[in-house]
Amino acid sequence: MTTRRTSKVVLAVVAVVGLAMTSGCGLRSASGAVLDAEPGEIKHYDSLEGVSLTVAAKDFTEQLILGNMLSIILNAAGADVTNLTNIPGSFGARAALTGGTANVSPEYTGTGWINYLGNDKPVKGEKEQWKAVDDADRSNGLTWLEPAPMNNTYAFAIRAEAAERLGAAKLSDLKKLPKDELTFCVESEFAARNDGFVPMLEAYGLSKDAIGKVTTLDTGVVYTATADGSCNFGEVFTTDGRIPGLNLTVLEDDQQFFPLYNLTEVIASDVLAEHPELKEIFGQLNPRLTNEVMLELNAKVDTDGEDPAIVARDWLVDEGLLK
Incomplete structure (x- = not known):
């Protein structure tokens, strides 16, 4: 699933859209049907x-x-x-x-x-x-x-089994875990955002030196890597259908760090x-x-x-x- 939080480099898409409109091709859905x-x-x-x-x-x-x-x-x-x-x-x-x-x-x-x-x-x-x-x-x-x-905001998810083993239900629980259990899978954009990975760690009292391995992956791969145990904590989006499909548990953002992405x-x-x-x-x-x-x-x-x-x-x- 492509995310809806597109970086500003995608402004180039606007030009493509403009060409599509002016060329007479127009914008279409896959089927256009209602x-x-x-x-x-x-x-x-x-x-x-x-x-x-x-x-x-x-x-x-x-x-x-x-x-x-x-x-x-x-x-x-x-x-x-x-x-x-x-x-x-x-x-x-x-x-x-x-x-x-x-x-x-x-x-x-x-x-x-x-x-x-x-x-x-x-x-x-x-x-x-x-x-x-x-x-x-x-x-x-x-x-x-x-x-x-x-x-539909950012969150971290963990395998249900690992959540029970580590006693992790909310992001503030991360601070009590040993360094070798603090393994993360994130996408590259999230790793660099001012509302992303490093500021999130800081908001929850963690430094980069206090955590274990961090693996940068494509968005879709993060879900499967988290589910198969390649990392304990994977960056996800809170309404993604793969969360229940892969039996992942979303950790509560109890400090309300992440921006709100309510639908309307x-x-x-x-x-x-x-x-x-x-x-x-x-x-x-x-x-x-x-x-x-x-x-x-x-x-x-x-x-x-x-x-x-x-x-x-x-x-x-x-x-x-x-x-």
Whole structure:
């Protein structure tokens, strides 16, 4: 699964997106299809009949599910939906939104605040971080709706067996462990970030000299290396479907070090002003999107090999939001 925390070098993607738009090829999802579903708790709105809405989402598992979820919901609510799920990279999806190619996107508050708006330090508190990014992005013509509970942030995971053996349930437990047990697998970007590995160690009272081996790996390999015992502690993302699939246990960030990446919908402000019912629609969805829900949905794709669009629709139907 590609991460949504893309480094700033990926700004080059914006240029690629621009070429795609101007060449007439446009941005497309892998299929571009929007699966049909009938209104349920989310009703049909006559006010959305004939309204064209375009959803932009990124190209990793969670975003494939969420982009399809938003597209299916808006279609059932009455809009004419274009599904641009599967855009390469965070900045590609952002360019589609700011450039007017898309007007709705599933996003993460931390990504908006740090990656898009260029802030170095996160804001503490879920509502506070959301409010800060929403206030700042209004000048770009974008509104961030009130976010879901799910927070797809950095974390460290450990094999369930090792967690029990070491008595490790939270990151503050690391300080009591012997050096030879403090073995870590991390990706290269995380190792260098100002909200990454070394500052995390310092926040929990550890120095680089106090820990054992640190192995730098590609993101996907970190999960399997942690599961097979190549390291005790692996850097993960909290809603990644491989966590339950590999029987990993996520350590609690009890000092609340890592930035908050709560999910919400970012909508073009002019579109939201014309159709305030969009806030009502997503206000029914967002409270149900928890870390536990996304772990389960992501695992259906990453572990069980199911189609993200079908996973999205089936969950919406199971929840009664659609039929």
